[in-house]
Amino acid sequence: MNLSRSIFVSGGVPLQGNDQKLTVGLGDRAYDIILSDVLTAENLKPFAAGRSCMIVTDSNVGNLYLAETFSLLKDAGAASVATLAFQAGEEAKTLATVESICRTAVEKHLDRKSVIFGLGGGVPGDMAGFAAAIYMRGIDFVQLPTSLLAMVDSSIGGKTGCDLPEGKNLIGAFHQPLSVQIAADRLKTLPDEQYLCGLAEIIKCAAIMDEPFFAELEANVEKIRARDDGFTRRMILKTCTLKAKIVELDEKEGGIRAILNYGHTFGHALEKVSEFSILHGQGVAAGMCMVLEMGEKSGLIPGEVVRRQKALIRNTGLPESYDMDREKVYQALFSDKKTVGGKLRFVITPEMGHAEIVTFQPEVVREYLGI
Ligand SMILES: NC(=O)c1ccc[n+]([C@@H]2O[C@H](COP(=O)([O-])OP(=O)(O)OC[C@H]3O[C@@H](n4cnc5c(N)ncnc54)[C@H](O)[C@@H]3O)[C@@H](O)[C@H]2O)c1
Ligand SMILES: [Zn+2]
Known part of the structure; x- marks a missing residue:
């Protein structure tokens, strides 16, 4: 099932001055996001x-x-x-x-x-x-x-x-x-490393939902590294729009909202094994790279999709991997509250801008981790 194919994203509504507004359409609980x-x-x-x-x-x-x-x-x-x-x-x-x-x-x-x-x-x-x-x-x-x-x-x-x-x-x-x-x-x-943590979630959203936005990120690596004000606002607006759409479709994470966990299954495990010495966004960045590699090995993700995402992560200054005890990483995967009934569920990107949730057999994960 391709979960994110139906998402359509429009821009924010300009307000007075330099403000922009997006609405999270949740009926009587709808609210605005004001970006100023x-x-x-x-x-x-x-x-x-x-x-x-x-x-x-x-x-x-x-x-x-x-x-x-x-x-x-x-x-x-x-x-x-x-x-x-x-x-x-x-x-x-x-x-x-x-x-x-x-x-x-x-x-x-x-x-x-x-x-x-x-x-x-x-x-x-x-x-x-x-x-x-x-x-x-x-x-x-x-x-x-x-x-x-x-x-x-x-x-x-x-x-x-x-x-x-x-x-x-x-x-x-x-x-x-x-x-x-x-x-x-x-x-x-905001310190640079905290900025990069937010960027990891931005890259995640582009990778699972919006290929043109991903291409825009690739074309603007220099501006990202310089924390350019205009481009940062552009990224915030775009990512808020994507997140708002997902929340509208699935407020309580019964289905599609789970694709926002892309990179998080390995990411949480890395955070845990590091005893939280690595930051959440750093774990997510390396976690995306790990699931890309595992998916490519299993024939589920084309090499070009893997290459583009890993390059963007690397070029923006985020980590692609951590050298950690892989047996511990494997064990930590099972303590994630999103791992149900011993099954290892991962979000993958079989195509750039699209996400799917798949189950990997424990043996496949072990083989990928080389244990
Ligand atoms: N509710 C959700 O849907 C959701 C989604 C993702 C993450 N989270 C939660 O968010 C938390 C992580 O968020 P975070 O990374 O913002 O953590 P945080 O709130 O700890 O902020 C990170 C650091 O940046 C500092 N900081 C924040 N804004 C600053 C600024 N403008 N200038 C200088 N310093 C500033 C903070 O004091 C802190 O030291 C986790 O607890 C995670 O579980 C929740
Ligand atoms: Zn996160």
């Missing part, structure tokens, strides 16, 4: 005016942008603005942090009409969303993503949650935001 250069009180107003607001962020992003976001919400007419900044990093993505968000909300008198703003990368975004999903059985929230990964991936689609000691993202809820507001100037302070 800077965050403005005007854009926040529809969600903040007259309401008790709370900003949830991490220590890094808080130091950079909390004061400004606080003022913008005040200017937007918020009745009150509470704030909470937890220690930056995946280690803080716990139920304890979610509890502290909810308890601060009680202390600051947030009620069922209040709204939580997730300011930061995927970690604050996922937890702000999850706290909003469960506080008083669910209140509104808005995503204010500041990492490239959050802008193109985690802030869109309503997956919220936190980790358990047993594994990542094992607790969560689907809870769509009221709005996603992407201010591209935030990327100026």
Whole structure:
């Protein structure tokens, strides 16, 4: 079954000034993604005016942008603005942090009409969303993503949650935001390796859904490496459009949304074996290369598709492979929560711009890994 053949992608709707708007069409839960250069009180107003607001962020992003976001919400007419900044990093993505968000909300008198703003990368975004999903059985929230990964991936689609000691993202809820507001100037302070992690998800989306976009990435490697503002905005808009389409087709990941896990089966295993010393996007990049190689060996992926994707990954500065204990990588594949009933399911790209989900026999995976 070719899962992604029917996706059609159009551009964003231009708004006033330099803003662009995309709509995630989910009926009564539809919302807009606003892509602008800077965050403005005007854009926040529809969600903040007259309401008790709370900003949830991490220590890094808080130091950079909390004061400004606080003022913008005040200017937007918020009745009150509470704030909470937890220690930056995946280690803080716990139920304890979610509890502290909810308890601060009680202390600051947030009620069922209040709204939580997730300011930061995927970690604050996922937890702000999850706290909003469960506080008083669910209140509104808005995503204010500041990492490239959050802008193109985690802030869109309503997956919220936190980790358990047993594994990542094992607790969560689907809870769509009221709005996603992407201010591209935030990327100026994002470290290069974090930018590359977002880029891995951009390459992933192009590879599984949109060959012309993939070709555009190939033709603009220099701009990508230079983090060119205009081209970065172009990539954000395009990838948000692709992600929004998938979410519209399959909000709760019953089917096609699973193709977004391209590169993630091996990627998660690499992250785990490295004890999370490699970043998620680095794992995804190398994971895409691994499934490409395995698929080519099995006669499922043409050499040209493999060559193009590996070249783009390499040329943009992402890793193609990691030298790790391959027996451990194999074992880690089975601990992924997306591996059901002992079967190893992988997303592959039998053609550039198209994805399929296939099952590989464990022996084939072992043979590929050389164990
Ligand atoms: N909900 C989803 O659909 C979804 C999808 C993909 C990933 N995720 C989750 O997202 C998380 C990863 O997201 P992430 O990579 O953004 O992690 P993150 O939130 O930890 O951000 C990465 C680092 O960049 C810093 N940072 C963020 N924006 C910055 C800025 N503008 N300037 C300077 N520093 C900045 C952060 O403080 C942090 O140190 C994981 O927990 C993952 O599970 C969720
Ligand atoms: Zn990912």
